[in-house]
Amino acid sequence: MEGTIRCSANYVPLTPISFLERSAVVYRERLSLVYGDHVKFTWQQTRDRSVKLASSLVTRFQISHGDVVAVLAPNIPEMYELHFAVPMAGSVLCNLNIRHPSKMVSTLLKHSNAKLIFVDYEFVHIAKGAIEIISRSTSSVPQLILISDSSKLSVPPTPDILDYESLLEMGSLDFEIRRPKDECDPIAVNYTSGTTSSPKGVVCNHRGAYLNSLAVVLLNEMPSMPVHLWVVPMFHCNGWCMIWGMAAQGGTNVCLRKVTAKGIFESISRHKVTHMGGAPTILNMIVNAPASERIPLPGKVVVKTGGAPPPSQVVFSMEKLGFDVYHSYGLTETYGPGIVCTWKPEWDSLPLETRAKIKSRQGLNHIGMEEVDVKDPVTMKSVPWDAKTMGEVMFRGNTVMNGYLKDTKATQDAFKDGWFRSGDLGVRHSDGYIELKDRSKDIIISGGENISTIEVESVLFRHQAVLEAAVVGRPDDHWGETPCAFVKLKEGYKLDGDDIIAYCRDNLPHYMAPRTVVFEELPKTSTGKIQKFVLREKAKALGNDLAKGKSKL
Amino acid sequence: MEGTIRCSANYVPLTPISFLERSAVVYRERLSLVYGDHVKFTWQQTRDRSVKLASSLVTRFQISHGDVVAVLAPNIPEMYELHFAVPMAGSVLCNLNIRHPSKMVSTLLKHSNAKLIFVDYEFVHIAKGAIEIISRSTSSVPQLILISDSSKLSVPPTPDILDYESLLEMGSLDFEIRRPKDECDPIAVNYTSGTTSSPKGVVCNHRGAYLNSLAVVLLNEMPSMPVHLWVVPMFHCNGWCMIWGMAAQGGTNVCLRKVTAKGIFESISRHKVTHMGGAPTILNMIVNAPASERIPLPGKVVVKTGGAPPPSQVVFSMEKLGFDVYHSYGLTETYGPGIVCTWKPEWDSLPLETRAKIKSRQGLNHIGMEEVDVKDPVTMKSVPWDAKTMGEVMFRGNTVMNGYLKDTKATQDAFKDGWFRSGDLGVRHSDGYIELKDRSKDIIISGGENISTIEVESVLFRHQAVLEAAVVGRPDDHWGETPCAFVKLKEGYKLDGDDIIAYCRDNLPHYMAPRTVVFEELPKTSTGKIQKFVLREKAKALGNDLAKGKSKL
Known part of the structure; x- marks a missing residue:
């Protein structure tokens, strides 16, 4: 309309960087991160540390717009900071799953063309293995930067590897943050979690990250200044966007290296946690x-x-x-x-x-x-x-x-x-x-009928003895496929496959009840999802179910 | 990055229209609007009514992209609907202040080049007067559409004027909503409220409206499905963006034609109001x-x-x-x-x-x-x-x-x-x-000192007898200006100017205390702001304060 102008006063590309910049003022003295007994940061500190790290990335490693920086770390403060520091350098964060072996890490580092990889001390052997694999075929290998555990004051810096804290300390607060020129510029690459066997590199942008962060705040009915316990891996979809969402709301992030029931209950009680995932x-x-x-x-x-x-x-x-x-x-x-x-x-x-x-x-x-x-x-x-x-x-x-x-x-x-x-x-x-x-x-097609494995699993879960369950199709010459259940029982319970099958037939149409039951530990991705492709391979290896199956219908 | 695409699957211009589209599904059967004893709508109805009205605007009046549609109405359901229907037609809503006289309305209609004006029955005489003024100088006058009060079932439609409900009923649900092509396209023109004497047409866009609506939801710590009482005029900055914010959260809007303390308390009690402004x-x-x-x-x-x-x-x-x-x-x-x-x-x-x-x-x-x-x-x-x-x-x-x-x-x-x-x-x-x-x-400069009128007013407000107060500068040959207080006392209290001055001198530096006190009803804008420019004129008319003022310092 006549008389109007678009300029820096009224248009700013959307980016989660803005959340941190704002919280560094509004919530400056409030806790942003707590970890273990010794590590505590305020929002102003988190912002300043992220800016300094971004500055080091640019000046020490010539990281430029669109370059990929990878990270292999559990839910520790450094992982949180990297979600701001890397975008502030204009670069793209590549989150790697800490359960991946060296081979997979090497594949993803090569695919994403990562210039650097930040690695938590616990996973250095994985990263070194990956770099070794890459170096066999090319001389351009990513630079490794070690994250010593900041909660363990006794861990000495390793002399031959550049250390996260040292790198951060070299940085300058005068660094001019590189905001995205276009808000649809990439902010992260997250490889799909591996419920299928071939991870794909999902590219997310600043605009989507900004909007999804506000959405997750709202869908969790999260007020300002919440206390959030980190159980969802931060490397998984950037912690379901809650990394950035917490910066939007100026809350306190409670970090947890290892997820155990004990650790969860203790953290909730100690830090008065209000939200988790x-x-x-x-x-x-x-x-x-x-x-x-x-x-x-x-x-x-x-x-x-x-x-x-x-x-x-x-x-x-x-x-x-x-x-x-x-x-x-x-x-x-x-x-x-x-x-x-x-x-x-x-x-x-x-x-x-x-x-x-x-x-x-x-x-x-x-x-x-x-x-x-x-x-x-x-x-x-x-x-x-x-x-x-x-x-x-x-x-x-x-x-x-x-x-x-x-x-x-x-x-x-x-x-x-x-x-x-x-x-x-x-x-x-x-x-x-x-x-x-x-x-x-995952759907099982048996004798022309669709069987929802989720429906069968939900019946299995209602059984008091069942701790975990997953259902996949087992090849069958007559039916095409038949349901095969993998089950882990709770401690102290003893059941056999026929008990489970009988129970399912009482609670489901007969064609949906499993024909085979295998008792074992279920294979999972690092985000706790069951790896059905592994189970499908196992079911296939069981061979044809024809003889046993037919008599039961 | 290589491999990525921008398309309709991953890019949609931001607009508050999306809030209504979503709430019409998520909160379909929940109450969107209540008004008086008879009027109740669900979110699905509000969406459908808005779409039908938008369709009528396009087909009956050939409203096209960027055309301005004005409205002169208090906080009634139709006013709420127009905030969606007008943008859905691709057009721009011009909110007019219901306290404006015909002359001002005519000026703003001409300035905004409004094609239509929706008018609540209570303000028809103002709108007709305005149109009459416009018709003296041009034949292109805006078409008037009457909003009968839907809470008063007895109000008959006026045969010579097109009626809101009739227009809506002519509309079609098959209408394809005209979303903004560019999210920075205008959604509304709001004229400044008149604390100064010359309103300016402030152009707002879809992107800003979307983002500010989410911001007001968050700053009010508003959970989903709140109950909001409409006291802030909807014509004032689109109800501080809460019109759209309420659609985002799927809450219930309680409408109120006239703002009285009694009406506020009754509405809160009856509808279990959780939020208001x-x-x-x-x-x-x-x-x-x-x-x-x-x-x-x-x-x-x-x-x-x-x-x-x-x-x-x-x-x-x-x-x-x-x-x-x-x-x-x-x-x-x-x-x-x-x-x-x-x-x-x-x-x-x-x-x-x-x-x-x-x-x-x-x-x-x-x-x-x-x-x-x-x-x-x-x-x-x-x-x-x-x-x-x-x-x-x-x-x-x-x-x-x-x-x-x-x-x-x-x-x-x-x-x-x-x-x-x-x-x-x-x-x-x-x-x-x-x-x-x-x-x-507004600031008063007296003898070279800046006097914050807000500071003087806050001292006046602390006096138990003071109901309302405003301070402006009164011209003074010696000091340049001196503070002049306009005060309304609470019922039952009797004080004179010297009492007020003495009280202020006890609680403020002497140069900040008013030299003149005038007891009277304070002139306000329709949004409840005191019109200081009117008071400044009055203070000027009081003449020079020299003789009286000097002796007091």
């Missing part, structure tokens, strides 16, 4: 903690869960302990949480079972995600809201990734017809809420 | 309500106040009644609230007086505003954080206006050196918090 397996760990490790909560603790639908028994038990569980769902491609099961007060008076069923639904798009729908992936028609018709869950919005690094084909496939295709299958209930039924590659 | 004059009205009109609050009510610093006595009294007062500050040019006095828990234990002093500070930028500073307007140097050195409050960020409509010169002046210059004078305390001292044009 964790996959259902973490919730399971909490509710099954021995009485000796439990400490009564100092107040209400809001827990966001996701990554897999939380079994209703686990939700009940958590709420009995005083936790308030929010269930959200998303993917690395949606910056972590993309939809949330918004709880309505009118549901409070429903019977326990009904409430748990609703809570295990994935729900609807949060405020940062423009649209979510369940569609036929071929015709792109929306499925009816009948709680039955399955389709693929698809997203549109500013909190969907830029694409897959160096894989235009995969990006185009993922964005076909203008929607991001999640690969997850779900239905819509009459109120519009989405319920996931399965990953499209 | 109001200028300090409204807070004053609440705390001075007769006991017969007071109803105990059903729960904690969060009140955001702004427009002027809330006197500490008023804050105390509000908190005693169970209100939780947040103080924020901004201008029409910053979409309403731009900074907020974030309250720190460590202040809870401070003495009452200290707490009130802190609470009356304006604070620091909220999450949507990039930066705020207090600067020397000539050198652009930041003032020291000494609580003494005055400078001009300046803003930078996405929640600063596009500029002044058809006034490039004023826009350029306002954005000189890349900062929006507020025209307000303030200091910074040692913790960075900003405290306003005065509008640059």
Whole structure:
């Protein structure tokens, strides 16, 4: 309109860097990070340390716009700072999974073309192994920077490797922060977590990170100055965007190197934690903690869960302990949480079972995600809201990734017809809420019937003896596939496969009940997701189920 | 980065329209609007009604991208709907102040080139008068559309004027919403409220509206599904952006045509209001309500106040009644609230007086505003954080206006050196918090000393007999200016000017105490701000204060 101007007074590219800059003033003297007995920082310190580190990256390593800086570290203060320092240097943070072996780390370092890798002391052998592998084929290897554990004052700096603190101390506070020129410039590359066997490099941008951070603050009903316990790995979707969200709200981040039920209860009690997050397996760990490790909560603790639908028994038990569980769902491609099961007060008076069923639904798009729908992936028609018709869950919005690094084909496939295709299958209930039924590659097709492995698993979880369970398809000449359950029992319980099968047949249509039950420890990703591709391999190795299976129907 | 794409799957222009689209699904059956005894809408209805109205605007009036649609209405459901329907038609909403006379309305309609004007039945005579004035000089007059009061079922439609409901009913739900092509496209023109005598057309855009709405939700610590009582006029900075913010959070809007203490208490009690807003004059009205009109609050009510610093006595009294007062500050040019006095828990234990002093500070930028500073307007140097050195409050960020409509010169002046210059004078305390001292044009310069009229007023407010007070400069041949107080006493109190002057001299440096006291009703804008320019004219008319003034120092 006539008379108006766009200039630096009224247009600033969106970036989570702004959250830290603001909190460094508004919450300057308040605690940003606490870790162990010795480490405490204020928001002003966190900002200043991030700026100094950014300055060192630029002056010592000539890091320039768009360069990739990798990190291999658990939930420690340095990992938090790197999420600001690396973008402040104009560069892109590549979060590596601390469970990866050297081989995988070398693949990802090469793929992302990382110039530097920051490595926590516990994982130096992995990083060194990876660099050794890379050096066999090229002379351009990433520079390793060691993060000594700042909580252990006795760890001496290693003379032959540059140390995080030394590098930071070389930095200058006069450094001019390199904000993104375009807010859609990349801020991070996160490799998909490995529920499939081939990680892809998901590129996220400043705008999406800014918007998803505010969305996760809002969907967690997080007021200003919360106290957040770090259980969700920070390397996983940048801690479900809560790293940046906490800077927005000026809260206190409680870091935890190793996740144990004891550590969780102690941290909550000691720091008066108000918020935390964790996959259902973490919730399971909490509710099954021995009485000796439990400490009564100092107040209400809001827990966001996701990554897999939380079994209703686990939700009940958590709420009995005083936790308030929010269930959200998303993917690395949606910056972590993309939809949330918004709880309505009118549901409070429903019977326990009904409430748990609703809570295990994935729900609807949060405020940062423009649209979510369940569609036929071929015709792109929306499925009816009948709680039955399955389709693929698809997203549109500013909190969907830029694409897959160096894989235009995969990006185009993922964005076909203008929607991001999640690969997850779900239905819509009459109120519009989405319920996931399965990953499209996890679903079992048996005798022409679709079997939702999630549905079978949720029945297994209701059995009092079952600690963990996962169901995959086992090849079958007659049926195509039959359900095969992998189960871990709680301590002190003894059951055999037939007990489990009989129980499932009592609670499910017969064709959905497992035909095979294997008792064992379940393989998981570092974010607590069960690695179904590993189980599928095992089920395949069991061979054809024909003889045994047929007699049971 | 290689492999990435920008497309409709991962980029959507930011607009508050998205809030309504989402709430229409997530909160579909929940109440969006209640008004009087008969009017209730759900979020799905509000969305559908807005879409139908937008469709009618396009098909019946050929409203096209960027056209201006004006509205003259109090806080009624139609006013709320228009804040979505007009942008959905791709057009720009021009909010008119319901206290303006026909002459001013005609000026603003002409200046904004409004194609249509929606008018509440109570203000039809004003609008008709304005159109009559316009028709004298041109044949292109805006079309008038009547809003009958939907709460009064008996009001018959007027046959000669097109009616809001009839127009809406002609609309189609199949209408394709016209989202902004560029998120910096204008969404509204709001004329400055008239604390100065010449309103300017402040152009706001979709991006700023989106971001400021989320910021006001966060600064009010507003959870999802709040119940908001409409006391702040919706025409004032789009209800401080809370119109859109409420759609983001899926809350219930309680509409109120006339603001009275009785109406406020009744609405809070009846609808279990959780949030409201109001200028300090409204807070004053609440705390001075007769006991017969007071109803105990059903729960904690969060009140955001702004427009002027809330006197500490008023804050105390509000908190005693169970209100939780947040103080924020901004201008029409910053979409309403731009900074907020974030309250720190460590202040809870401070003495009452200290707490009130802190609470009356304006604070620091909220999450949507990039930066705020207090600067020397000539050198652009930041003032020291000494609580003494005055400078001009300046803003930078996405929640600063596009500029002044058809006034490039004023826009350029306002954005000189890349900062929006507020025209307000303030200091910074040692913790960075900003405290306003005065509008640059309100400050009194007496014998070379700057006198903050806000400081003098806050002393006046502490006097138990004073209901309202405002201080302006009175011309003086010797001193240049001297402070002149306009005061309204509470009922039942009798004081004369000398009592007030003596009291002020006991509580202020002598040069700051008023030399003249006038007892009268204070002139206010419709948003409850005192019109100091009117008082300055009155003070000028009192003539030179020389003879009386000199003897008193």
